[in-house]
Structure formats: C-alpha cells, structure tokens
Amino acid sequence: MTHDVVPWDAPGPLSGPIGVPLVDLLDRVLATGVVISGDLVIAIADVPLVRLSLHALLSSVNERVPAPWADGGPL
Amino acid sequence: MTERGPELSGVNAIYVFAVCRKPDLSAVVGLPGVTDQASVSSLSLGALTAIVQTVRASDFTDEVWQARLSDQRELERYARAHHDVVAAVAARCPTVPLPMATLYHGEERAREALAKEADRFDAALKRIAHHAEWGVKVFVPPCPQDETVPTPVRHVTPTERSRPAPGAGLAYLNRKRGAQERRERIQDEALRTAEAVDTEVRGLATASRRLRPHAQPSGEHRVQVLNATYLVSARRAEELAVLTRTLRERTGVDIELSGPWVPYSFVGEV
Incomplete structure (x- = not known):
C-alpha cells in the first residue's frame, strides 16, 4: 500500500502554523475525536474544561458579540 | 519493564503528539515541541511509532494546565507547538494526531497504554489514508x-402617558411583530x-x-x-x-x- 503525502499547506513543515487562526486550531487540537487516556492531566480531555477555555478565549476576543445573534437566535 | 532512574520516572513525563507509521524523524528536527528540555523523539510501539517528547512533569500538571488554558497567549503557544510537530510528521507519513496534552509517567507507561489502542490507531490510519x-x-x-x-x-405629557391614543398599543405590537418576523x-x-x-x-x-x-x-x-x-x-x-x-x-x-x-x-x- 502506498501512502500519499498529505501536505500541510506550503512546502516546508515549518510553514504550517503561519496563518492558521487560533480558534480553528483549538477546534481541532482540543476537541480531537481520539481519546486516549494519559496518566496525567486527565481533566484536559473533559469537555467542560475545553468548552470553558474556548469560551474564555472567544469571549475575550468578542466581548461585545456574545452569540451569533444577539437575541439568542436559533443557534 | 525497564526501570528508569528516579530522575526520569519521578520528575519527567512523556508528552505524546501523534502516532504514525514509519515516520521520517528529520521532519521534526529543529522543532521545539512543548519544552526546551529535550528534543522531539520517537517511541516504537511495534508496527506503529509514537512521536513524543520528554517533559518536566511539574510543568504539565492538571493545575498548570488549568492556568494555561485560561491564558490565551500560553494556550496559543502550546496549541501551535503541538500542531507544528503534528503537521511536520503528517506531511511525511500517515499520522494520527493525539489531543493536546496527552501525557504519561514514562516511556514504558506510554508504550503500554498506546500499544493497547493499536487497533484503533490502525482503523484511524486506514480511514484517513489519502485524505x-x-x-x-x-x-x-x-x-x-x-x-x-x-x-x-414623541414627547408626552404625564396625562397623555396615562391615556395612550386609541390603537397606539396595537400599532406598537404590530411593528414589533413585523420586526420579529423579518x-x-x-x-x-x-x-x-x-x-x-x-x-x-x-x-x-x-x-x-x-x-x-x-x-x-x-x-x-x-x-x-x-x-x-x-x-x-x-x-x-x-x-x-x-x-x-x-x-x-x-x-x-x-x-x-x-x-x-x-x-x-x-x-x-x-
């Protein structure tokens, strides 16, 4: 079986993080589907903590727009 | 099980970035990873390989992470460091990234825990191959x-306010309803x-x-x-x-x- 290279974005591996928005990155590195329990910091995988930190991050950036629609909207 | 020296088993921990098949380690040379204490290295799990780094356990406790997660700059630093390593490895071979901050007390513990999940890693590698x-x-x-x-x-006098014009309430409600519907x-x-x-x-x-x-x-x-x-x-x-x-x-x-x-x-x- 051959494995195609799945390129990141540009040529060198160092180019990866440049231009990757932090919120998009956190969607992935924190909320990754695979859950392998480690010996330490088990709580980090807990959804509430991750949600909390994402919320903290988003609200620090967007204090004045708390939700997609100000009236709560359907989302 | 190999018995590590006290300075390794007690004080250090193994941070796991990803699990992959036949990695090209030159991809991670020069990447800082999540600590400057040791370089990013590999840990053989048989057919699979984990990409790991030895870190100071005291820098990666639950409490430290709680603080880190609520500090946006720190969070960003670690998220990007984790991602840099994952992306570099994945650019060269099929790779299953692990969530940020998966840590074990030592190499043997990591090997044991990850090897147990070999079937899941295989299934994931199969699913994401060429994707x-x-x-x-x-x-x-x-x-x-x-x-x-x-x-x-409209400026209203107190008497007007107590007796609104007929139909004013209805007009108001209609206007509100119209806006709501829109x-x-x-x-x-x-x-x-x-x-x-x-x-x-x-x-x-x-x-x-x-x-x-x-x-x-x-x-x-x-x-x-x-x-x-x-x-x-x-x-x-x-x-x-x-x-x-x-x-x-x-x-x-x-x-x-x-x-x-x-x-x-x-x-x-x-």
Whole structure:
C-alpha cells in the first residue's frame, strides 16, 4: 500500500502554523475525536474544561458579540 | 519493564503528539515541541511509532494546565507547538494526531497504554489514508435589529402617558411583530443556506462533522452560521475548491475554505 503525502499547506513543515487562526486550531487540537487516556492531566480531555477555555478565549476576543445573534437566535 | 532512574520516572513525563507509521524523524528536527528540555523523539510501539517528547512533569500538571488554558497567549503557544510537530510528521507519513496534552509517567507507561489502542490507531490510519481535513465556514450579514427601524420619539405629557391614543398599543405590537418576523425569516434563510452548503460539501466528502460556530469579533459585520469540517480524499480536493467557488456565487454568502488540515477531527469515533 502506498501512502500519499498529505501536505500541510506550503512546502516546508515549518510553514504550517503561519496563518492558521487560533480558534480553528483549538477546534481541532482540543476537541480531537481520539481519546486516549494519559496518566496525567486527565481533566484536559473533559469537555467542560475545553468548552470553558474556548469560551474564555472567544469571549475575550468578542466581548461585545456574545452569540451569533444577539437575541439568542436559533443557534 | 525497564526501570528508569528516579530522575526520569519521578520528575519527567512523556508528552505524546501523534502516532504514525514509519515516520521520517528529520521532519521534526529543529522543532521545539512543548519544552526546551529535550528534543522531539520517537517511541516504537511495534508496527506503529509514537512521536513524543520528554517533559518536566511539574510543568504539565492538571493545575498548570488549568492556568494555561485560561491564558490565551500560553494556550496559543502550546496549541501551535503541538500542531507544528503534528503537521511536520503528517506531511511525511500517515499520522494520527493525539489531543493536546496527552501525557504519561514514562516511556514504558506510554508504550503500554498506546500499544493497547493499536487497533484503533490502525482503523484511524486506514480511514484517513489519502485524505485531508478541510474546514468550511459560512458567514451571512448580521440580522437587522429593531433599532434599524427607528420608532419616532414623541414627547408626552404625564396625562397623555396615562391615556395612550386609541390603537397606539396595537400599532406598537404590530411593528414589533413585523420586526420579529423579518428577523426570523432572515435567520431561517441563513440556516437553510448553511444546510444547503453542508449538504453539497458532504456529497463529495468521506465523512463530516459540525463544529460549534464561532462568535465574531465585534468589528466584523457578518455572522458565522456554519462551522463544519470534512474528510476529503486527496483526489477530490480540487473538486472541493471548485464547489466552494460555485456555492459562493450561487448563494451570495461568504464561504471560507481552510485546509488541508491533518485530519484531527476524523481520527476518533466519527
């Protein structure tokens, strides 16, 4: 079986993080589907903590727009 | 089990970035990883290899992470450091990324715990082979608020206030209802557009996941109504780019495509 290279974005591996928005990155590195329990910091995988930190991050950036629609909207 | 010296077993921990098959370690040479204490290295799990780094256990306790997660700069530093290593490895070989901050007390513990999951890693590697993850976000203009239909301000005397003109209440309610209906119609339409985009993209994806839409910075005059991510075969990547352009033209809404990502969202239970 051959494995195609799945390129990141540009040529060198160092180019990866440049231009990757932090919120998009956190969607992935924190909320990754695979859950392998480690010996330490088990709580980090807990959804509430991750949600909390994402919320903290988003609200620090967007204090004045708390939700997609100000009236709560359907989302 | 090899008995490590006290300075290794007691004080140090093993941080695991990813599990892959036949990695090219030159990819991670020079990458700092999550500590300057040791370089990023590999740990053999038999047919699979874990990409790891030895870290000071005291820097990676639950309490330290709690503080780190609530400090945006620190969080960003670690998220990017983790991602740099994952992306570098994944650029050279099929790779299953692990969530940020998966740590073990030592190499033997890591080997033991990860080897137990070999079947899951194999299944994930199979699923993501020749695939990349692509993010699709849909943005619509913000909903007009009530304030955009200004209510004429009228000066009233106390007696007038106690006896409103006949029909004034009804007119007010109608106006409110009209604004509410208009807002609901716009929101429904936005959600329908989001669903339509999702359906179209799913048509060429191997798997898909919906992520929570992000709130937008206050300066930004648009609302995110879809934050989805798709596992797309490498040979359909171009098709996805074309589809995104077509959808953008057809719907008139902002559609952002990001990727190719290492398939972070598709290595667990999908």
